[in-house]
Amino acid sequence: MLTLELTDQTGAVTQAEWQAAAAEAAPVLARAQAGEERYADSLGWLDPTLWGGQDWAGRAAALAQQLRGFADTFVVIGVGGSNNAARTVVEALDLPGGMRIVWAGNTLSPHAMNRMLAQLEGRSPVIDCIAKNFETLEPGASFRVLRRWLTDRYGKQEAARRILCTGTPGSSLEKLAKEQGYTFLPFPEPIGGRFTALSPVHLMPMAAAGADVAALCRGAEKMAAALRRQPADENPALQYAALRYLLWQKGYRAELLSCFEPRMKGLFKWWEQLFAESEGKDGRGLLPVTGEFSEQLHSLGQFIQDGTHILFETFLNVKEQQASLSLAPDGVEDGFGYLDDKDFEDLNRAAFAATRTAHSATLPCVTLTIDRVDEENLGGLFYFFQFACYLSAELLGVNPFDQPGVEAYKGWMFRALGKPGA
Structure with a gap:
């Protein structure tokens, strides 16, 4: 099952503050679990069995x-x-x-x-x-x-x-x-x-x-069944949304979603659109940005450690690696003997743990862990983020389901191309 963990050496957010924010957001959760009438024409996804x-x-x-x-x-x-x-x-x-x-x-x-x-x-x-x-x-x-x-x-x-x-x-x-x-x-x-x-x-x-x-639909159905009945103090979607809103209130303006599993980078574009298009309205919203680690630790990592403190980080962690590759010695003295017989999974885990420790000294870090990368877990993850985005936008005070800003460029483009009626 998906889990959330806060690691914050900066003291920007305490566990008590986080839990208080989630408790305060409980009425928003109750409305979303029921499905709000004002969004009836946009909530076909809320029950994943209807169209899935x-x-x-x-x-x-x-x-x-x-x-x-x-x-x-x-x-x-x-x-x-x-x-x-x-x-x-x-x-x-x-x-x-x-x-x-x-x-x-x-x-x-x-x-x-x-x-x-x-x-x-x-x-x-x-x-x-x-x-x-x-x-x-x-x-x-x-x-x-x-x-x-x-x-x-x-x-x-x-x-x-x-x-x-x-x-x-x-x-x-x-x-x-x-x-x-x-x-x-x-x-x-x-x-x-x-x-x-x-x-x-x-x-x-x-x-x-x-x-x-x-299996993908089954994972979504399991996640929906949990999130639509769990109370505020047990609901990971509300916990995530409440923390995002709390950090927004404290002046953070961007969320970095990072992962040490390159095959999850396809999720980044989906996640960026979901939150940017749902929350970026009325001069509000967290800018969603992503980091492919460990590669971007050699570039983006510098800003995270020493740049402007405008962001917090959410690590997407995969518990089971589902692959193995050993670094067996080959008799060549290359200065990497300390890696003899270690597995690449050991290296990746060490890099993740070290990065979270280093980054949490500069900014609040959330770890969102899933069991493995397969259809069932991806289905659950899709539903989790969709439901959390709904809650997060509601806390922020914006409509999660419209996108008026997207239409602005289209009008100019269609006029430039001579579309009738543009």
């Missing part, structure tokens, strides 16, 4: 098996909340036997687009255009390019067999799918993009890659 669960997991797995009968590559056309969760799972797990995943629709760079197309040469692809309202430029432009690519190679009928569309029922994307004979999957209307990790939006690409999506 074993039913949707089974559907995704069955469709993935069908696609593998004639295709070996699955192209995900999506940006931000439409691809980050799936990308987390694909990059975190070793998934033999699944389809190769290619990411598209997340850039407007011609160089990146041409590089993406080059990955499809010699492959047998299917594409999944993921767009809630099918107005976002990046996936729309990429879908046009990839539709033409498929039609040029396979003809219109076979290309249609290789195209999936994931959009809101009743949207222009569903209309297009019906007209052209594409397979259509639902983008749940009562869930905003950044909260869709446990819905068909991401279950389909995860299943195509070979992930056990049933």
Whole structure:
């Protein structure tokens, strides 16, 4: 089970203050556990069985098996909340036997687009255009390019067999799918993009890659069952949210999420979007930043130790390493004899412990520990962060589910491109 631990040699936050803050936030927890009516059109994720669960997991797995009968590559056309969760799972797990995943629709760079197309040469692809309202430029432009690519190679009928569309029922994307004979999957209307990790939006690409999506949904359901019944003094999501708000009140303005397991770096983009887009409003919010350790200890580590004290750190710790590699001596005197017969896990653990000790002398440090990196734990982690983000934004006094700032650049961009009505 996921656990939280505070390590703070600076004295900025005491355990008593933390517990008092959590107790004070108990009414916010109670409202969130019940599901607030004012957010009814955004809380489709709160019960992970509604748009995830074993039913949707089974559907995704069955469709993935069908696609593998004639295709070996699955192209995900999506940006931000439409691809980050799936990308987390694909990059975190070793998934033999699944389809190769290619990411598209997340850039407007011609160089990146041409590089993406080059990955499809010699492959047998299917594409999944993921767009809630099918107005976002990046996936729309990429879908046009990839539709033409498929039609040029396979003809219109076979290309249609290789195209999936994931959009809101009743949207222009569903209309297009019906007209052209594409397979259509639902983008749940009562869930905003950044909260869709446990819905068909991401279950389909995860299943195509070979992930056990049933286990992922099971982990989310277990986490939801716990977080929606635990009281304030036992609820890790509230404890995390209350600590974040307490540190905001004390003048901290950024949270660094760091991890000594490189395969978890895919989670960073998902986590950054979840908290930045949910909390960054009305001149408020903690800036979410991330650190890939131990690599960035040789760069970002300098700022953490001696730079402006604006951030606190959350370590994502994995209890079980699930791999082993021994440093056996080879008879060469290289100055590293003290490592003889140690395992890389020993080195990684020592680096983590030393870093936490050093950093906690400068800034408050939280350690969030999960048992292992697998589908069930990732499902639980997705739900934990989503629920904690809901609580954290509520404590901060902002709407967790809108994103007015994101729309500002889109208006200028659409006008520059001559979009009708922009």
